[in-house]
Amino acid sequence: MGILSGIFKSRDKPTNRTAGSAYGFFLGSSTSGKKVNERSAMQMTAVYSCVRILSEAVASLPLHFYEYRGDGSKAKATDHPLYFLLHDEPNPEMSSYTFREVLMTHLLLWGNAYAQIIRNGKGEIVALYPLMPDRMTVDRDDKGKIYYQYYMTVDDAPTNQGKWVTLAATDVLHIPGLGFDGLVGYSPIAMAKNAIGMAIACEEYGAKFFANGAAPSGVLEHPGTIKDPSRVRESWTQTFGGSSNANKVAVLEEGMKYTPISISPEQAQFLETRKFQINEIARIFRVPPHMVGDLEKSSFSNIEQQSLEFVKYTLDPWISRWEQAMVRSLLTAQEKKKYFIKFNMDGLLRGDYQSRMNGYAIGRQNGWMSANDIRELENLDKIPAELGGDLYLINGNMTKLQDAGLFAKGSEGGEEENHEEVLELEESGSDGEQSGGENAVSERNNRRGKLVR
Known part of the structure; x- marks a missing residue:
């Protein structure tokens, strides 16, 4: 299959482009001129914060493996091998928290999360290992069945360096993100590369602004002819360039004059632009701005509601992807009728x-x-x-609605008789305190019980 895989059209390479339509969004250079990929995007504080918030939220939720009981109830299937793998340790090298954090990071940056399923001789799942999405391709064979090809490096196994390993669909846990064909997800970074590229450009501009002494660039004018202009430029940069030389007093000789030619960051609305790009990135990942440090539109009266909306509209769709992908890949057809996998989100929804x-x-x-x-x-x-x-x-x-009229129904047909009997009981009850004592009271209660019945 590895030899013939080149004959068949690759389904997609999730690392660098989207497929399934007449156009593609490529990673790489953006319209701002800055190179954008998954790793360069993570150097942006807004991207890093959004990825960290979502990955840590998914990793910290309790994950349980349940079974249906005959009476319609459910219980934790602690005796099943998958319970330990999902709840505690998916493999001997990492905890369940680390495993889910890594896969969620892959899902947010590359649009896909992959894990290799290791089985024993009986076909039982004994371990789950995360795989890098940028080294995975998804193809179809001549019969239309999906299979995966993973490129091995020295980090995986020194003996398999530079080799492609073919994995069957049953040996891969694949959690796809948003896509066009339902099989492979597409990188949010690739989709929003221009917005992220602009944020990178704004950050680089600010860094260079302070590196140049927080002073606008300009022109040194000389009344005569300078024999070596490069030497004058280097001397000026060495003396007054850099943030450590900011606010130094410049002494100009031979009638030289400094004329700034750039606009100030305030005039260019530099701070507003950076702030807007941060909100733009938060919008890509659907993370409330207050969770990435923008508290301008947050207050004590609405921040709790925003947090609940984060759980409902941001986290819940990702959780559904996880649960359904794990059920589809980790359970057999018979096990799907008896078991299910569920994240516990009650702690996040508590007020x-x-x-x-x-x-x-x-x-x-x-x-x-x-x-x-x-x-x-x-x-x-x-x-x-x-x-x-x-x-x-x-x-x-x-009381129950159907029992609301029982007393009235029991007294139908003898209302006058019952009324006279009640009066008689009351009179005998009052006389009984002098003559009959407790016996009269007991007789009255018994007769009243018969009336009610």
Whole structure:
């Protein structure tokens, strides 16, 4: 298959271009003239912050492997080998946190995340190892089946350096990002290379501005003819160039005059441009500006709502990609009917302390939460069952709608008789306090019970 792979058209190379349409977005030089790729983009603070926020959020969420029970409930399948791989250690070299952080970083920068699935002789999954997206290609064979080719380097195995290794689709966990064909995702960095390139250019301009002594470039004018202008230029740069030489007093000889020709950064709206590009990058990754340090439009009244929207509209779609890709690649057809993989996002959706307590009180009073259910969500020890920790309580002044008219229905056809009997009971009850005592009261209660029934 490796020999014949060149005959068949490559599905895509996720590292440098998008395919599936009549045009392509190539990594490399942007309209600003700056080279943009995944690694150069990470040198931008806004890109680094967005990637770090999303990758750490996905890596820090609890990841569990569940099984369906016969009664419709679910339980953690701790005895299944995949539970340990996903929850604790996918391979002997890294933790579950590190594994998910690496794959999420790949997904955000290259648009794809790959991991090799290692199986034992029984076909059981024993390890998962991340693979670099820039060395992976996705192709189809002559029968239309997808297979993966991975380029090995000395970092992978010294014996396989410079070789292509072919992997079957069943041996690769592939999490694709947004794409045009549903099979391969495309790099957000490639899609937004012009916006990122402009941000890189603005940052480089600011660095060079301060490197040149925070003074605008200009022209040294001489009334006569200079025999060696390069020497004068180098002398001027050496004396007054660089931030360490800023604000030095220049002494001009022989009638020389310095004339600035560049506009100031304020006139060029340099700071506004840099700020806009930061928001532009945050918009690419759908990260709220306050999470990358822009608090201009954030306040104590709306920042909690923005955080909840981050979980709902930004993080949840990525989580769905992860869950469905893992189920598709790691479970057999029979296991998919019995098991499922789920991230626990309850901790991120919790509000402030007072809001949580009010919500718990509503659940407790309406009977769908017990004391132990609440304590488990708050990471507290359970109350023993004999002390009522698992009881479900409801308010006593509530009844079913179908039972609302039972008393009236029981008294139909004998309302007058019942009314007279009630009066008689009340009179006998008042006399009973003098003559009959407890026996009269007991007789009254028994007769009233018969009326109700």
